[in-house]
Amino acid sequence: MSEGLADLEAELTGALMVRGAPGFEAEVATFNSSLLHTPLIIVCAETVADVQAAVRYATKYGVQLGVHATGHGYTSFTDGLMVSVRRLNSMTLDVEGHLVTVGAGVRWREVLEASAPHGLSPLAGSSTDVGVVGYLLGSGIAITGRAFGFGTDRVIALEMVTLDGEFRKVDAITEPDLFWGLRGGGGNLGIVTSVTFELVELASFYGGGIYFDGTHVRDVLSAYASWTTTLVEEMCTSLALVWLPPDPSLPEPLRGKLVAHLRVVYLGSESDGDEILAPMRASGPVLLDSVTQMAVTAMDDVHGDPPSAIPFYARGTLFGDINDDTIDAMLSVVGPDVAVPMLMWDLRHQGGAFSREPAVPNAICGRDAAFNWQVVGLATPECVDAVQLVVDQSITATEPWSTGHTLVNLHGAVKDDVDRARAFDSAGYDRMVELVRRYDPQGLLRHGHSIARSVGQSR
Ligand SMILES: Cc1cc2nc3c(=O)[nH]c(=O)nc-3n(C[C@H](O)[C@H](O)[C@H](O)COP(=O)(O)OP(=O)(O)OC[C@H]3O[C@@H](n4cnc5c(N)ncnc54)[C@H](O)[C@@H]3O)c2cc1C
Missing domain, CATH: 3.30.43.10 (Uridine Diphospho-n-acetylenolpyruvylglucosamine Reductase, domain 2)
Known part of the structure; x- marks a missing residue:
């Protein structure tokens, strides 16, 4: 070397x-x-x-x-x-065109802070500490996605270096295959140096979190399953079961508690939002309700992801639908009585604009899913084996309701090539394999959600 x-x-x-x-x-x-x-x-x-x-x-x-x-x-x-690539941190904002171009080292927070003063927002996810390029390569599951779609659907151009060392400008016209595969296929086709994407008009929203006593999660989850079938696209939500630490920086009612956390972003008036939220607020004992009018720059408060590094093991799946049997299956493995140290599970409501194909199709699958479920346990050396078993079991137990697919960004641990392929539909996976063979013939980019090298390996 x-x-x-x-x-x-x-x-x-x-x-x-x-x-x-x-x-x-x-x-x-x-x-x-x-x-x-x-x-x-x-x-x-x-x-x-x-x-x-x-x-x-x-x-x-x-x-x-x-x-x-x-x-x-x-x-x-x-x-x-x-x-x-963290030093590739350029940013060019085109306020009139609602566009931004960022280098590969830029995080969502920087885009948000630059665009928000103009009433514009990027389609970021639950944590604006995440990198823009990695997120957009892997599908871009935005917390406002029911209203605006996947963040990745807003990408209009990328610049990259392919494994032959060539610098390429990629868009729908110049490099249609790369443009398809880079949007949702992960970092398999080369090193992206910059990306250009659309911003949406959004300065504030009615949102935050409603934290229920987690021992009542069955009632809350049951209410959530039926409530979500009634929602307008402007109501973007997820429900998490969170094992919170006794951290003094948390609000007192939540410290050390098991909570069922309803995360809310509503793109409408406070009174309409309250009317829509009423059945959920009545679904269980509320420990804390932080739903209020929020500046878009405070979007990290909606999920409240941990601010610093943590060891974890995660798996994900997409559900076509959930009913009482799904809830039984979920809670029988990762309910309040689970015997291993869990961090959370996170059920994100999809549908709405998530389900619509962009004008130029991309590698994202799972547009038909109603929910995205991710299960996350602690992975310290003392407990990782036991946690892996339980988290894996939660995915197996809920298979009857899974669409059979995942999204690259929230896939979590990759078990084998069949599991890896679940992040694509069948034709999409074969197309990714062909692209990987063409653009990485030596198989050198073997990191992230990397693609197997033979067509049909997924089946
Ligand atoms: C706390 C937390 C919250 C999250 N929330 C969401 C969410 O709400 N929605 C969502 O969609 N995802 C979410 N994610 C997942 C996240 O978007 C992906 O893991 C993403 O790949 C992270 O990219 P990064 O650049 O920040 O990380 P890195 O670890 O630096 O990169 C991850 C992978 O991205 C690829 N990659 C990154 N940069 C490049 C590049 N320049 N060229 C080629 N490949 C590259 C590579 O495969 C790399 O291994 C979350 C992750 C965490 C830890």
Whole structure:
């Protein structure tokens, strides 16, 4: 691996770090602290030319290639060369055109802070700490998605370096195959250096959280299952069962409690919102109700994701529908009495604009799903084996209601190639395999939700 490194370093504007160098681990730190990156070399890319040099080096010497932006992905990368893209942090906002172009190192918070003063918002997810490019490559499940669709559906162009070292401008006309596969297919086709996407007009919303006593989760979940069949698209919600720690920074009524947390983003008036929410507010004992008029810049408060790294094990699935039997299956495995340390499960309501294909189709599947379910347990060395068993069991127990698919971003642990393929429909997976063969013929980009290499391997 040391061969050619001096030449590579001489080509770079950014630094080249070798394992053991000061700051090496911090450069590729992960949010999921049970999945660490341990590359041999990091290229701290400052320019597109740095990315090209790193890719050409990897291709020439047959070295595995990884990409690191913010570390929020569900992946670990061992050995090989990791390109750290966090310094590619340019941003160009076109207020009139409702467009923004960002470099691969930009996080959602930066886009939100730049666009909100103009009454515009990106279709970000539950945490604006997540990186824009990684999120958009993997489907972009926005917390306002019922009203506006997947974040990824708003992508209009990308710039990238493919594994031949070529810099490519990708849009629906110039590179239709790459444009399809980059939108929802994950980071399988090269290293993206920038992305351009549409913003929506949104400055504020009526939203927040209603926290119920989690021991009443069956009643709340049952009410949620029927309530969600009645909702307008402007009511974007999810329901989570959360095992909260006794953290003094949490509001007192929630500390150390099991809570059923209804997350709400309503794009309408307060009075209409209250009328729609009334049946849910009556569905169980409320510990705290924080639903109020919120600036879009406060969107992280809706889910309240943990602010710092945590070790976890997660699996996801999409449900076509849920009924009393689904609820029994969910709660029999990951209900209030679960015997292993859980963090949460998260049931996100889809439908609405999530279900509509964009004008130019992309690799996202699962538009027919009514819900996205993700189950997340603690993964410290003492409990990880037991937690994995329970989380896996929750996915198996609910299979009868699953559409059989997942979305790349909330797929969680990949069990095998059949499981990996669930993030695509059958034709979509075969198309991804063909694209991976064409654009990564040596199979060097084996990180993230990476694609198997033979058509039909999914079946
Ligand atoms: C707390 C939390 C909340 C989340 N909430 C949501 C949510 O609401 N909706 C949702 O859709 N997702 C959500 N996610 C998932 C997240 O969007 C994905 O894990 C995403 O891949 C993270 O990208 P990143 O750049 O931040 O992380 P990284 O770990 O840096 O990257 C993850 C993967 O993205 C790919 N990638 C990143 N940058 C590039 C690039 N420049 N070129 C090629 N490939 C690249 C690579 O495959 C990489 O392994 C959440 C994750 C966390 C931890």
